[in-house]
Amino acid sequence: MKGMVFGGQLRKTNATPFASTILLLLLLSGPSSWAGDIVYPWRATTALVKAGDSFDVWFDADNGQSVNSVELRGPYHKITAAIKVVTGSWVYDETSGNKYDTRITATVPAGAPADRYDLVLLTSTKEEKSPAAVKVVKKFKTNYYVLHISDAHRFQGGYDDIVTLKKVSTIVEIANIIDPEVVFETGDNLYRPSDSRIDQMFNGIESQGIQGLRDFHAATFLAVGNHDYDINNDGSTGNYEYKADWYNKWYGLHAYNTAYGEGRFIVFNNGWGGYSNKHQIEDAVSWLNDVGPGNFRIGAGHGKSNPMLPLDNAADLDLILVGHNHYIADDNPEPINGKPIQYVASSIRDHAPEFNLFRVDAAKGSYTPVNGATAQDFAIENPADKNNPSSYKPKLALTYTKNNNGSAADNTAGIVNKFNFSINKARIRFVMPKGASYEVSSGTIEQQFDGTSYRIVDVSVNVNANSSKSVAISSDNTFPTSEPDADGDGTGDVCDSDNDNGNTDLKFPIRGIFYYPWFPQTWSVDGVDVWYDVELGHYSSDDQAVVDRHIQDLDYANIDVAIASWWGVDRQKEASRIPLLLDRTLAAKSDLKWAIYYESEGFGNPSLAELESDLAYLKARYAQHQAFARIDGKPVVFVYNADDPSCDVADRWVQATNGEWYVVLKVFGGYRDCASQPDAWHQYGPASPMSHFAGHSYNISPGFWRADEAAPRLARDPSRWSQNVRDMVASNERWQLITSFNEWGEGTATERCHDWASVSGYGVYLDALHSNGQDSGGAGNRKPEAEAGSGQSVFEGDAVTLNGGRSSDPDGRIVSYLWEQIDGTSVKLANSGSSKATFAAPAVGKSGDSLTFRITVTDDGGLTDSATCVVEVSGKPVSDSDGDGVPDDQDEFPYNADESVDTDGDG
Incomplete structure (x- = not known):
């Protein structure tokens, strides 16, 4: 058995980030259109892979049939994967003895959009297709949802087939808004399969508005139930070779493993009474030893407790998902080995559409049941009408004001959430006319790309419990930048500002800059450190010396008002940090003023009473300070109303401030037409x-x-x-705003940094503000000449140096260097602000990758020049004497000259 563990060698080089399955199926002959020869990924499993990484494909080819290329076909576009093909003969299911003969490593392009794709092999004879077999992600999320269903018993006699299918379809529709990364269905999936029944299970019935398993945006995984065998021709116990062969034919794998970041997902067969799954557990442990145990392990199977105990004993699971017991989910979670981690999903057949939902904290390796301790969630408001799908009232719904089919250049999506829990990063997909760059009124654009006929814009938005949220999209410049997070995404953001070199009222035009007093808490985003080498290091906003330096820098940049991010009373240590800013400004005898950026409006809808309370607090605590910004005697407040695309927010703020504050709201579609108008409007869109x-x-x-x-x-x-x-400056606008002084998490800062050091010591960005952009080289100044060095060819893991030291300036000197990566698998550059930057060549798999870098040099007159170089990265050379794709030092059956002749022709 050890000789057939297929993914280990590739996993050790990180070539398959989703790890690999342990057992792979052979689909036997049949008329189904479901790609009868693709072994993995297929039906029971989904390949879960990050863009730029690789996954395995297992194929049982016909005589003389070869694989020429691999395509991933999404609903709106297709991409071509780089491939490496090895032929041979491998057993993939120990119980059935089934085999496959072609092993493919497919590498997804680094720029591939996140989506669920059909896997298509273009062979020498025909196309082979496995629908919805590949789920591509852009990154492994720090927090993600896991959804669990069980015991649908599709097409069981005595039950309405359409009702059962509609129950699952309702869950699919809701899941695609919640946007879990993975969905598990833990057994008793379908009775007496046929091609048409399998088609309805996976594809749904379009004419009746029924969606199937392949319509989940998430990666889907099936476990074997005690009814998932050939009921017509096989007894309830024994004859496991026949059962495994049957399951291979209709569903595929009955045991497999998948990795997602540091998550480890193990599915095995404990559904057939008396079946020995010892080899499956041993393989799971071997796989964990190969890829590492991770920090969070899910085990999924049909039966709880004793049937699950051997896997938990071996793998020390953190969460167990099971079914079989149709009516006991109210007792969740049940203990195993003293751990309360077993969750049963109620039978879909017997209940209103119901699912279990968990939120995983990937950094901590922990989970939280989303809707109370049992994790249970009815999908509809009226569960008593479970057998009448036409009357279902879903608890979560997404609608559009116009047809979302690519015909409209603007649209509005609305989500109504009647669950008793909030949804983090609910998913909205807009299908728009091709080519334009779109902007949204709120939320975060996670990605946008042009497909074959349309532009796809995926937006995420947080939705509170028992509330609604709308997001408008347009190619009009009325809305924020079309880039993800450009209009703010919860990492905190600020806006506009004032100044008037005096300790009284500010006078227009006013130069303002967004300022963030929230360090060291935010030197990373989702556990990832900021990109830049900040001159002051990872400082604290509590450090008086840091604040003094910041005030000096703001004065140098001719800033009139700094707008300090404020999240609420006693949030982000505001009670000590805001006074520190005000007092040190006064002590420095600076003309700088401070305003507040009211952040929480962007992530909820504070009531009128809450606004009045917060404003009273701000007025009493800070607004009377001599360093606080005032216009016409009114203290200044900016509002980050990113999730409010209507005039209601203007009405609330005008009423709450009652003419006593100078209010600057964030723009949205139609803001000029609101009956209630603040004193001014601003934008926060740093991707533009x-x-x-x-x-x-x-x-x-x-x-x-x-x-x-x-x-x-x-x-x-x-x-x-x-x-x-x-x-x-030339615009002469009242508010002239800079995003930002020190929002390092989003990389919008202008603060001093080694990456853009200058002769003045303040850095090129503050220098430009100091000179109003005129420091661009005097008369006669000639621009410098950038030199990026020659191209290089290296292996993954090598230390690489980019050398721009031969850059020159014909009439002065170069004062700053900036290296940036502009193409290829992402790396983190060290010393990117010097002539020589370094990085470690990334893992690229056998297909390799081309990385392109650009150096920009700036001379002492402010002129710049750029040049690029290309670094070709190849997979490390390995010795593979028998050509089976397994390096000799990992191969239990390496090439042996004495065995190189196949006299009996058995391979």
């Missing part, structure tokens, strides 16, 4: 270099590169930045 709202504000951004993202949404360009500053 500038945004201008005539009569109100002009906003500029130096760049946008979130710490947890592989590439910048807005690349930094000092020359472009100087032009942005000049344009902002």
Whole structure:
């Protein structure tokens, strides 16, 4: 058995990030259109892979049939995977003895959109297809949902087939809004399969609005139940070779493993009474030893307690998902080995559509049942009408004001949540006309890409319990930037500001900058450190010396008002940090003023009473301070109303402030038409270099590169930045705003940094603000000449140095260097602000990858030049003398010259 554990060698080189399954099926002959020759991934399993990484495909080819290429076909687009093909003969199911003969390593392009794809093999004779077999993700989430259902008993005699299918379909529709990463169905899936029944189980019935398992946006995994065998021709016990062969034919794997980041998911067969699954458990342990145990392990099977005990004994599980017992989910969780971790999902056949839902904290390796201790959730408000699908009232619904079919250039999506729990990052997909760059009124654009005929824009938004949320999308510049998080996503963001070199009222035009007093708590995003080498290091906002330096820098940049992020009373240590900013400004005899950025409006809808209470607190605590910004005698407050796309927010704020505050709200569609108008409007969209709202504000951004993202949404360009500053000044707008001074998590900062050091010591971005963008080289100044060095060819894991040391300036000197990656598998550059940057060549698999880097140099007159170089990265060379794709040092059956002749022709 050890000789057939197929994924171990690739896993050790991280070539298959989802790890691999332990047992792979052979689909026997049959007329089904479900790609009868693809062994894995297929039906019972989904390949879960990160863009840029690889996954395994197992194929049993016909005589003379070869694989030429692999495509992933999504609902709106297709991509081609790089492949490595090895042929041979491998047993994939110890019980049935079934085999496959072609092993494919498919590498997903690094830029592939996140989606669920059909797997298509283009062979020498025909296309082979496994629908919805691959789930591509852009990154492994720090927090994600796991959804669990069980015991649908589809097509069981005595029950209405359509009702059962509709129950599952209702859960599919709700799940695609909640957006779990994985869905488990733990057995008793379907009775007496036929091609048409299998088709309805997986594909649904479009004419009746019924969705199937392949319609889940999540990766789906099936476990074997005690009724999942050939009921017509086989007894309830024994004859396991026949049962395994039968299950291989209709569903595929009955034991397999998948990795997701540090999560480990183990599914095995404990549904057939008397069946020995010892080898499956041994293989699971071997796999864990191969890929590492991770920090969070889920075990899934049909039966709880004793049938699950051997796996828990061997793998020390953190969460167990089971079925079989139709009516006891109210007792969840049940203990095993002293751990209360077993959750039964109620039978879909016998109940209203119901599921269990968990939220996983990947950083901590822990989970939380979402709706109380039992994790149970009815999908509909009226469970008594469980057998009447036409009357279902789903607890979660997504609707659009226009047809979401690519015909409309603007649309509005509405989510109504009647669950007693909030949903983090609910998913909305807009299908828009191709080519345009779209902007949304709220939420976070997770990705947008052009498909064959349409542009797809995926937006996430937080939805509170028993509430609703709407998101408008448009190609009009009325809304924020179309880049993800550009309009704010919960990492905190601020807006506009004032100044008037005096300790009284500010006078227009006012230059403001967004400021974040929340360190060291936010030096990382989702556990990933910020990209840049900050001159002051990972400082604390409680450090007086840091605050003094910041005030000095803000004065140098001609900032009139710094807008400090404020999350509420006693949040982010505001009771000590805001006074520190005010008092140190006064002590420095600076003309700088401070305003508040009211953040919580962007993540909820504070009531009128809550607003009045917060404003009273701010007025009593801070607004009377000599360093607090005032206009016409009124203290200044900016509002981050990112999730409020209607005039209601203006009505509330105008009423709450009662003319006693100078209020600056964030723009949304139709803001100019609101009956209630604040004193001014602003935008917060740092993925766009500038945004201008005539009569109100002009906003500029130096760049946008979130710490947890592989590439910048807005690349930094000092020359472009100087032009942005000049344009902002020339606009003469009342509010001239910069995003930001120190929002390092999103990479929008202008603060001093080694990555953009300058002769002045303040850095090129503050220099440009100091000179109003005019420091671009005097008359006669010639631009420098960037030199990125020659291209390089390296192996994964090698230390690589990028050398821009031959860059030169014809009439002065180079004062700053900036290395950036612009293509290929993402790496983290060290010393990116020097002439020589270094990085470790990433794992790229056998297909390799080309990484492109750009160096930008700036001379002492402020002029810039750029050059690029390419680094070709290859997989490490391995010795594979028998050509089976397994390195010799890991191969239990390496090449042996004495055995190199196959005299009997058995392979």
